[in-house]
Amino acid sequence: MIDASTRLIALIGHPVEHSLSPRMHNVIYRHMDINGVYMAFDVLPENVGQAVHGFRALQIRGFNVTVPHKQAVMPYLDATDRTASVIGAVNTVVNDSGVLTGYNTDSSGFMRSLEYRGIDVRGRDVLLLGAGGAARAVATALAMHGAGRVTIANRTPDKAAALADDINNYVGGSVCSGAPLSDIGSISCPYMLVNATSAGMWPHVESCPLPADYDLSGVAVAYDLIYNPERTLLLKKAEEHGCMPVNGLDMLIWQAIEAIGIWFDIEVKYELALKGIKNIENFS
Ligand code: ATR
Numbered sequence: 531m532i533d534a535s536t537r538l539i540a541l542i543g544h545p546v547e548h549s550l551s552p553r554m555h556n557v558i559y560r561h562m563d564i565n566g567v568y569m570a571f572d573v574l575p576e577n578v579g580q581a582v583h584g585f586r587a588l589q590i591r592g593f594n595v596t597v598p599h600k601q602a603v604m605p606y607l608d609a610t611d612r613t614a615s616v617i618g619a620v621n622t623v624v625n626d627s628g629v630l631t632g633y634n635t636d637s638s639g640f641m642r643s644l645e646y647r648g649i650d651v652r653g654r655d656v657l658l659l660g661a662g663g664a665a666r667a668v669a670t671a672l673a674m675h676g677a678g679r680v681t682i683a684n685r686t687p688d689k690a691a692a693l694a695d696d697i698n699n700y701v702g703g704s705v706c707s708g709a710p711l712s713d714i715g716s717i718s719c720p721y722m723l724v725n726a727t728s729a730g731m732w733p734h735v736e737s738c739p740l741p742a743d744y745d746l747s748g749v750a751v752a753y754d755l756i757y758n759p760e761r762t763l764l765l766k767k768a769e770e771h772g773c774m775p776v777n778g779l780d781m782l783i784w785q786a787i788e789a790i791g792i793w794f795d796i797e798v799k800y801e802l803a804l805k806g807i808k809n810i811e812n813f814s
Contacts, residue, residue, distance in 0.1 A: 537566040538588070539793060542581050542603075543596035546570040550757075550807050551594060554786055557806030558798050566591070566794075575602060582606040585625070592624045592793040595632075600663060607632045616700045617670045619663060622789040633792060636667040639785030641675055646784070646800060647776060649722065649751055652676040657717060659739045660726035661689040661708075664755050668726055669693060673701045681717050683709045685727070685739075715741060719748040723768070726755050730762035738763040746771035755781055779807060 541551050547570075555568035573581045578599050583606070585593055595603045600619035604610060607623060609631040614620045620632030644651060656677050658669055661684035672680050680697075684690035691708030698704050709717065723746070729739040746752070752768030757778035765775045783803040790798050 532567060533565070535565055538590045539566055539568045540585065540590060540593040541568065541570040541596060542573040542578070542593060542599055543570070544572055544574060544598060546572050546596065549596065550782065551596075551786065553809055554783070554803055554806035555790070557809070558786070558790065558802055561802055562794075562796060562798060564790075564794055564796070573599065575599070578602045579606050582623075582630070585623075586628065586630065589628070590625060592622065592789070594789060595621050595623065597663070604632060606630070613637050613670065613674065616674070616697075617667050619667065621785065622792060624792050633789075634667060635785040635788035635792070636664070636781065637671040639783075639788045640668050640671050640781050642784040642788060643776070643780040646780075647774070649774075649776075651678075651722060653678045654721035655679045655718070656681070656722045656724060657714060657720040658682050658724045658726060659711065659714075660684060660728075661686070661693045662726065662728075665726035666693060666697075668724055668755070669697050669706055670700070673697050673703075673705045677705060678721075680706045681709050681714075681720070682706055683711045683714045683717070685711045687711075711739065712741065715744055719745075721749070722751040722753060723749050723773070724753045724755070725762070725764050728756070730754070730759075730764055731756045732758045735759055736763065738767065740764060740767070746773060749773045751776065753780075754778060757782055779804065783807065 552570050559566045607630045611633050614634035617634050622633040622635045682690040682694050687710040694706035694708040697706045727739045729737045752773040753776040754762045754765050755778040756762050769775050787798045
């Protein structure tokens, strides 16, 4: 029941109407006896600062930040943890007695999702498709957690090369390299393939970022950050070749679990978060 002690957790983005986070969080809060509500707010880019000032004034416990505000929110915070600074994007903010600290739980959530499925990338080669915001969070996580070689392949190759340089500079070393997406056939078979492009996302479900002749045999894990549809064309092809398929619901779930851990210091079970996303209320 909502009462005078109920704590508000917010999401800001633009747009936010299709976000799955409110229902996932609210189901989790109910089942974990957290006296909180999670509300989504569509905030225009020019109002991000005002929104954060308002959250300070209201002394809310925390908020999530989604596209397109993950960079823009940073100047309004008091502190940023190291991973979020390296990535240059924040998706979770906690308010500790008026001090707002930003985190990137997309990145930590991605690593938790691998751990949960027993996928160990240490020393192993990864082929990452895409060079946008999602790719940056994933590539940073992989480089910081000891992946062998991370090849970032993008339709616009300059962006892949720039992202690889950025991450190499931050983490020290040369674990990342950039490549044109059209050239990935010549890259030796990776342990894990990650799709961080939007190719294949609803409604473009017939689209696949892989060249038609790309050989998936030998790839152990295919991770598509897309969750709508749950099985992209890329994941269907990967499954046919015996790869372990992982879809974007995992990253969505684990970034939320990580955020709830930061705000409320509790550990949520994966299954509960999944049921929240699927809007399943009646379970024990
Ligand atoms: P996000 O924040 O989700 O990462 P983004 O920053 O807009 O979104 O990045 C989208 C990524 O998907 C980019 O790497 C983009 O490639 P370009 O840099 O060449 O634009 C990639 N992308 C989008 N549509 C694609 C398609 N049809 N085929 C291949 N890559 C595509």
